[in-house]
Amino acid sequence: MDAEVLRGLPIINNYLDGTQREAMDSMSGMHFSDSNRKVDYVLVYHYRKRLTQHSPGAGSPGPIHRAASMAIVSNGETKKGGLNLQQDNGQHTPQEAQVIELDPLDTLEEEKRLQREEYECNLVAAGLEIEKDIENKSQGLNFVRIHATWQVLSREAELLKIKMPTKKMYEIKKEEGIIKKLSEIWCKLSEPLQPQVPQEDTRMKSLSYPFSREKMYLYNIRDKDTFFDNATRSRIVHEILKRTSTKTRNSMGISTLIANNVYEAAYPLHDGEYEYQNDDMNERKLLYREWARYGVFYKFQPIDLIRKYFGEKIGLYFAWLGLYTEFLIPSSVIGIIVFLYGCITIESDIPSKEMCDQHNTFTMCPLCDKFCDYWNLSSACSTARASHLFDNPATVFFSIFMALWATMFLEQWKRLQIRLSYFWDLTGLEEEEHPRPEYETKLLQKKLKNKNMNTENTNEDGEDKLTWNDRMPGYAANFGLILFMITLTFSAVFGVIVYRITTSAALSFSTNETTRSNVRVTVTATAVIINLIVILILDEIYGAVAKWLTEIEMPKTEKTFEERLILKAFLLKFVNSYAPIFYVAFFKGRFVGRPGHYVYVFDGYRMEECAPGGCLMELCIQLSIIMLGKQLIQNNLFEIGIPKLKKLFRKMKDERTEPKEMDTNQPKDPQQWDLDYRLEPFTGLTPEYMEMIIQFGFVTLFVASFPLAPLFALLNNIIEVRLDAKKFVTELRRPDTVRAKDIGIWYNILSGIGKLSVIINV
Structure with missing residues (x-):
């Protein structure tokens, strides 16, 4: 390691003293304007004002007022290093102003402003300290910076049992x-x-x-400013933001305010920049150098540092992804050996030799009615030889191996999870069952609507709750829409089947000999591409629908919400991704009929049948194209391209809404909160887990038809680990740290896929 990195290492895990930390953080915009109080959280909103001068005779619209660009609110007082709201030495007398008559849009903006003021006052009452920009422009962004004092941190740490x-x-x-x-x-x-x-x-x-305030002597508190790290501080502030309510519109928590567009975003700050070449080292920069670059793909992941920076829940995801990628190495090696065995023994395969022998004239029935002629079995020689590459005696061994592999992987993950739980102090972790803000808002609205009702809808503790009648519309919508979506998937599969049948018949009528001889290849390739496009489109639709269905269910806690969302999304995406493959593997060619008594879909269109060498080769093509297509297009292209497009769109939007004039009071260099606002918001780990679980299904469920599937999954995951790492470090705002003792319901889904893989491979 070079000297630059070595100089930076000692300041990573609270090793540096207070002076060094203040100097580093103030340079990167991590403190209030007094350079003493750390910014633990940031709220962002857009504002717009319509003010005009009262005196119409003025030659030019002079300033309404001139004031400092910052205001510090701290329990109702302005702190010593703060900037007071003062006029410019009397040189510019503020002219009398009046507000233009408000249109409905301005009225809504005024309501939002009042709601923000009430919410921020409640935050101050809870002990937080606030610094915000003065709205001295007609419109633009405003950042509300929040600092938690030692009294607040210690109180909340005891309450949350950190x-x-x-x-x-x-x-x-x-x-x-x-x-x-x-x-x-x-x-x-x-x-x-x-x-x-x-x-x-x-x-x-x-x-x-x-943590307990009564037992402070137990803890090694050298400095109260650094005893709680940045991740813990932001977690505590986030808990306060979640439970602080406002009477205006009966809003509960920051999530509801963001949903109502009162605030646009809320996030903790990253630990400074990640790519500046200087001697100051922070955890974000270290993660970028040693983890979030493709150039270090061969290195192990710094799981402890990931957990320290992003929290236990994200740390467990990357630990699971790393173990899964490592386990793909032996399965990839065995898969390559199975494929090479097929290549070596292809000349000694008796069925394909008999089919390719030109002396054997096996005359086959026509593939279609009226226009098709009898054909010789030897014309399917190439298909039979290609099938042997994947369908040979070694495939049986590989199927058994992959069934055992899935079980060994799950058992090894349980061991690693217990080990991490011990070292990360997650043993005995109590699940936080706080009600969701959306649930409490709905409950509050119900209370106000039914003020005079008796207590028949209360539980034993006398606490109001949403009853079965309140949830019935949501449950009915869930059942109906999920059933409709599954039917839609099957309809799409059936539509592709009809396409294959009709296209095969149409190409068989062609007068071109080349077209007629390549009917099966043409139809198979185009049908698989259509399947892939349909799967990608429906995947995006199903993800949005699953989230909306879970929201209208109104689950009480975040854990319940997440589990229900995962189950819905997985059910829909499982059916969507695997339905075409299940059809080829188990149903195609089973309902063809026999010569003289064929099964017809429509008048004149026979049900499709497998190639002379069997359906396994077609299943291999189907699986490889869908698997590789999803990985290349959905998992990588979408993950890279869509965030960049969103970032560009948001930048263009901000350039339109920001005032054109330069504000001389603002610093020239953007502060950390401004840089972080330009990043994409973190939307959860569900999409990250989902793409890997679907891939796990491809690797285990149908591996008998495509032994190279683990190899392609391994190559994808080597890129995926660094792609996700780079996204978390450089492209996303810093997520709120969440403690979790396991990967939750994902383990049950993995276990179910492992058991199902045994049945399907048999």
């Missing part, structure tokens, strides 16, 4: 004997693969205990 390290240390016992020697050998061999990040001492571990 585990913090104590002074008590204990030693972790190491392996002895041959295991220790093997471990040392592995460490030396894998040293070039290790990321150059500060490593925690694995021999000693601090005893963690839920």
Whole structure:
């Protein structure tokens, strides 16, 4: 590692003193204007004012007022380093102003302004300190910066039962004997693969205990400003933002305010820039250098640093993705061996030799009525030989191996998850069952609507709740729409079947000999591409529909909301992705009939049948194109292209809404909160997990037809890990840290796919 990185390493895990940290953070816009209080959270909104001068005789519209560009609100007082709202030494007397008669849009903006004022006052009452820009322009962005004091942090940490390290240390016992020697050998061999990040001492571990203000002596508090790291501070502030309500429109929490466009965004700050070449090192820059670049694809992931920066939930996702990618290595090797075995033994395959023997004249029945003639089986020689590459005795062994592989992967993940849970102090973690703001808002609206009702709709504790009658419309919409979407998927599959049948018949009528001889290849290739396009379109629709259906269900807690959303999205995308493949694998060619008694779909159109060598080759083509197409187009192109288009669109929108005149009071260089606002908002891990789970299904369910599927999945995942890493570090706003002790319902889905793979491969 070069000297520049080495100089930066000691300041990563709270190693630097207060002066160094203040100097570094103030330079990157991490503090209030007094350079003392850290910015823990940022709220953003657009504002617009319509003011005019009262005196019509003025030659030019002079300034309405001149004031400092910042205002600091801290429990109703202006702090010492703050900027007071003062006029410019009396040199510019503010002219009398009057407000133009408000149109409905301006009335709505005024309501939002009042709601923001009430919400911010409630935040101040909760103990938070606020700094915001003065709305001294006609329209534009306004940033509300929030700081949590030690009193607020300690109070909320105790309320949330956040585990913090104590002074008590204990030693972790190491392996002895041959295991220790093997471990040392592995460490030396894998040293070039290790990321150059500060490593925690694995021999000693601090005893963690839920924070308590009454037992402050237990904790190793050297500096109150650095005792809670940035991720924990932002998590605490976010909890306060979620439960702070406003009486205007009965809004509960920041999520409801953002949904009502009162605020446009809310996010914690990144730890500075990630690509400036200077001696100051921060965790974001270190993650970028050692993890979020394609040039370090061969290195292990710094899971502990990922967890420290992004939180346990995201840390567990990348740990799971890393283990899954590692497990694909042996399955890829076995798949390549199976494919090579097919290549080596293709000349000794008796069925294909008999089909390709020109001396054997096996006359076959016509493939279509009226226009098709009898044909010789030897004309299907190339298809039979190609089928042997994937359909050979080694494929049976590979199917058994992949069934065992899936089980071993799940068991190994349980071991790793328990290990991470121990080192990350997640053992005994209590799930937070706080009601969602949307649920509380709906409940509040119900209370106001039924003020005079008796307590028949209360539970034993006397707490109001949404009853079955309140949820019935949502459940009915869920059942009806999910059934409709599944029917739509089957209809799309049937439509492609009709396309194949009709196109085959049409091409068979052609007078061109080349066209007639390549009917099967042409129809198969075009049908698979149509299937892929339909799958990609329906996937995007199903994701949006699943989210909307879950929202109208009104789940009480975030955990329930997430589980229901995942189940709906997975059910719809599972059917959408695998329905065409299931048809080819189990149904195509089973309902053809026999000569003289064929099965017809429409008058004159016979049901399609498999190629002479069987349907496995067609299944291989179908699986490979759909799998590779989803990975290249949906997982990579969409993940790279769509965020860049959204960023460009938002930049153009801000340039239109921002005033043209230059504000001399604003700093020339953009502050960190402004840089982070230009990034994409974090929308959750569900899309990331979903694409990997669907890929896991391709690798395990139908691997008998395509032994190279693990290899292509491995190559994709090597890119996917760094693509996701780069997206989290450079393209997305910093997510709120969420503690989680496991990957949740995703493990149950993986386990179900593993059991289903045994049946399907058999």
